[in-house]
Amino acid sequence: MLTASQIAGFRAAVGEDGLIIGQSLLQTYECDGLTNFRVMPEAVVLPRSAEQVQAVVRLCAQDKIPFVSRGAGTGLSGGALPAAGGIVISLARMNRILNVDLANRQVIVEPGVINAHVTQRVSAQGYFYAPDPSSQSVCTIGGNVAENSGGAHCLKYGFTVTHVLALDVVLPSGELVQLGSSTLDTPGYDLPGVFVGSEGTLGVATKITLRVVKRPEVVQTLLAAFDSVQAAGQTVSDIIAARMLPAAMEIMDALSIEAAEAAVHAHYPVCKGLLLVELDGPRSEVEALMQAVQDMCRHNGAWEIRVAQSEQERALVWKGRKAAFAAVGRISPNYIVQDGVIPRTALPHLLDEIGQLASAAGLRVANVFHAGDGNLHPLVLYDQSVAGQEEKALELSYRILQLCVDNGGSITGEHGVGKEKQEALGYMFSEPDLATMQLVRCAFDPENIANPDKIFPRPRLCAEKPGPYVPHPLETAGIAEIF
């Protein structure tokens, strides 16, 4: 519970119109896109400048008040879930694009700028901002930085971290520092590299220098219908083996196609495995490679192949894919969006296992993949009104993550660990691995007030020494080795 003087302090820092303390208004902030975790914050502040963020964080540091920074709240792992007894720092009002420097392909933004607005700002000059999470029309760059967001096109263009050159950051002490710079290889440790993706646990970014990319001469998008997800997956492997690097490769299964059709009428062929391949680059090259991709699709049994003939057709193809998560709401009362990664070659095997687990649990799983990089988004469908089904769905969802790790993959490719996957992180990394990561957190935030109790399996105090080496369960079982 904040004291009256603490509230007065926050009011002085951000002004009367920048402070929310009314219970009904605070409810907006009690969760992010992962709605099954809810914590009511004590207050929400909406600063308009780095100085105001600094003033707020200084007050937090002084009284050890936990804070959670928040962009649009679209995150799917509970990263912006408030901390009990703490405040939320909403960056929504810091939404200016500060500078555009196309000679150097750089754009400087405040954290509350919406992802798609960066591309809109530079598109007339033929540039775009490459990371494109499905929520890009509403999610903010600050949130993307916290989560190291990817999207369908990161196969070719990389993740948020690839596109962040520098950040101004208010550290949990309240100090404002610049990490990195607009030029490469700033002398010193690669602090932007470790800050991006730290899920708000190392400080608050108040200014971000982004790289933008020249728009390719042509973009071609192909849809191919197969009788199985495996056949679509084999085509992806063939494309990779042919030494191509498409801009994106996505697979949807029958259930997710059904959902996307119901939601946005993307006119997808009705099939068991739908492959979407996007190639971009110089015209002559794309045209030659697209022909080769079509041949590979046919070779693997594709019975319908369509190449989008206009920008509108292409946009509709993507609209269906990007709406897939929300669309599942049309075919199931409740669902869990999962995010795991496996080596691409493990895909057929993993799909079989997921199918078996789902059958055993009596649940349906819709599958959407960023197939090029092995990033799966299984959607576990359930009905909360049926007693015990939610628990089964959560259990199945966790088992899928374990399968990803057992197959040499990761528990998250782009949604982050947040609140949802703390336990799973302990399955993926051993105690010494986690203790080493904690060294970084403790250097940035010795009092553990920046988004505390996130990412790591259990809170660890900064003065606590890591214990002796304990073998990972996978090592003990002989499944994995230490190096």
Added chain:
Amino acid sequence: MSTSAALTLEQGAAQLAAIVGAEHSIVRGNKVVAAPADVQQVAEVLRFTSANGLTVMPSGSGTKLGWGNLVMPDIELSMVRTCELREHAWQDMTCTVEAGCSWSTMQTQLRRHGQMVALDPLWPDRATVGGIIAANDSGALRLKFGGLRDLIIGMTIVLADGTIAKTGGKVVKNVAGYDLHKLMTGSFGTLGVIAEVNFRLHPVEDHHRTWTVAAPDAALPDAAFFAAPLRALMDSQMTPSSVQLRMSNDECALDIRIAGLPECLDEYAARIQSIGGQIAVAESGEEVWEARQQLFGENDALVLKVSVLPSDICAVSSVLQQWASAAGLKIAAVAQATGLMTVALSPALDVAITVVERLRAKLVDLGGSVVALQVPNSLRGGIDVWDCNSDALPLMREIKRRFDPNRILNPGRFVGNI
């Protein structure tokens, strides 16, 4: 052994021999060179050095040991025995390699499946994976494929106290936990010892050609001349693998390498010619891409890593040409379109330091940095190698303190004497 009162050099060597084997623990000058066979031995060596307060300098083949501030360690931890490509998952386009493996050895094996780590570092035949990463070296391919931070997907490191920790993984897309491998890249061995690395791979560029745009008037070479064609090239929709500006006192040229389908490369040639306008464009051999490495060939040269905004490389090169010539210095430089420049000044006279100081002053306004990589002995002590004025330096020191509280790993070598 300078820091340990309790151990003589010979005693230290004997104890290390018990860990790594007698033939791999050798006294050389005032230090012991110990070469562990695997990550467990690396951890054992570090536990020993940590317990005895001995300072450690990790090393590979030694190509870049002179970079950064000089360190006089008690122990040189040589990683050269850990030199295998442990895994090449070619269908997943990833690999796992030990830190002591030479770059060329790794690439030769990856090439069997037509793949590569898309980076062209210095001295690939000798330089090791671990050393290249510790120094964050990169070459002209960075324009298209990014730097090491974009290519490394996981790492096994050993901390100063012997803790073995893993970060990242073997999949390209992964946001689980902090990316410690990014922190380790370019940390000059001050936070931990890089033992093993997972890379993402790219297909080898089978078909590529290089074109060179030469300055129009050989009598008046001025790097500034290339600003307009370079801007036009970078603003075009071609995707060159590499673009570099080569400059010396009396020569200047722009090299462009593009990879693509063989049937498309002629079209690119025509496009490059149209960007060049009236200037002659000629096809070049691959040797032009060795220019950066050649800058280190002269022992008497001061070699700098200069980082500027991409739009500034021509103007900065031009100014350096003028300053060097006016000071009677020989200058040679390779500036990549990413904004990273390698500049060699010789002979190693004090006027070379004056040029560095002028450049640093200029970059205060323009943005950028100058790090002295190769410093001839006559200039050691006379030049600030790093010149790091970052307001994040206290944070970097705190990270170092957390990772290596007793300062045993490369003490003083890095920025701010970290």
